[in-house]
């Protein structure tokens with residue numbers, strides 16, 4: 001498998017620790033180990049645990065606790081991975097072969113642009129249409145999802161629009177995948193990061209063609225322990241586990257133990273509640289900032305997730321604009337071109353208030369030059 005550069009991740013890996021303000025992030029500011037101890041993690045007890053290999057598809061305890069989130073799932077429906085990104089990778093390695101066709105919702109986290117192509121598959125995109133409040137462009141969807149489509153990838157809630165598909169759209173997508181015999185892979189890592197609305201419904205259980213991936217990185221606010229998971233039919237999970245053997249074997253022991261604490265229902269709600277509070281406060285800051293540009297900046301406020309996506313009224317290419325913002329103002333933001341939507345900027349909403357305000361002020365300086 002030969003993977004092309006993952007443009008957004010490459011840019012982040014290169015600059016995120018070198019700029020003064022990193023607004024390219026996409027989760028809320030992370031929890032600490034101390035906060036996980038307050039939720040019940042026994043650090044002292046862990047000090048004597050031998051650091052051997054952990055159960056490579058996730059400990060029974062972790063998988064059992066996760067089943068509570070996915071009605072009808074047993075421990076055999078779950079594979080625990082190193083982050084959601086590994087979950088997505090393992091699914092691709094399990095299900096795709098050269099010549100397959102994949103349909104990718106755009107804009108998106110573009111892992112399913114590069115990975116299927118690296119495996120020799122073709123990627124067809126379909127658009128979420130801003131003029132339809134980010135519901136799919138159904139003509140494009142029907143064209144992209146057809147008899148040869150092996151897999152459809154969505155992120156819901158979506159990165160970067162922060163939108164959540166309506167129940168009718170979910171049903172229509174599931175129906176189409178069943179008709180054509182495609183797998184529907186739904187990345188739900190932002191589920192639980194709703195700002196004002198109720199909990200996003202999971203695709204889990206809508207069809208036996210549905211596979212869900214998720215993890216601790218976004219709605220939970222714990223990216224650093226690198227835990228994700230796949231939920232799907234046991235036969236597919238067995239194949240995923242077998243692929244996983246070749247990649248990282250399994251998640252590490254400390255992370256598995258920490259994840260067991262985080263996914264306990266009462267702790268999960270605490271994490272989600274914390275995320276919601278951070279996002280509510282920051283959304284107000286960003287709303288006020290964006291209003292200061294008149295019609296030059298347009299956005300739909302996210303329903304979920306720690307990202308604002310702004311369209312700017314200029315023909316300046318987004319990569320060049322973000323590069324100027326980085327070099328002149330030491331702020332890193334994501335160009336729309338990296339998420340499949342030119343003339344947009346993706347800005348992180350999940351940080352501390354003062355950090356966000358100063359980062360936005362600096363971005364604004366460059367945008368005002370563009371307006372002039």
Ligand SMILES: Cc1ncc(COP(=O)(O)O)c(C=O)c1O
Nearest residue numbers: 026083084085109155159215217
């Ligand atoms: C939709 C989506 N999936 C997966 C990931 C990667 O998640 P993880 O850190 O759990 O590997 C991201 C990161 O931004 C994302 O936005």
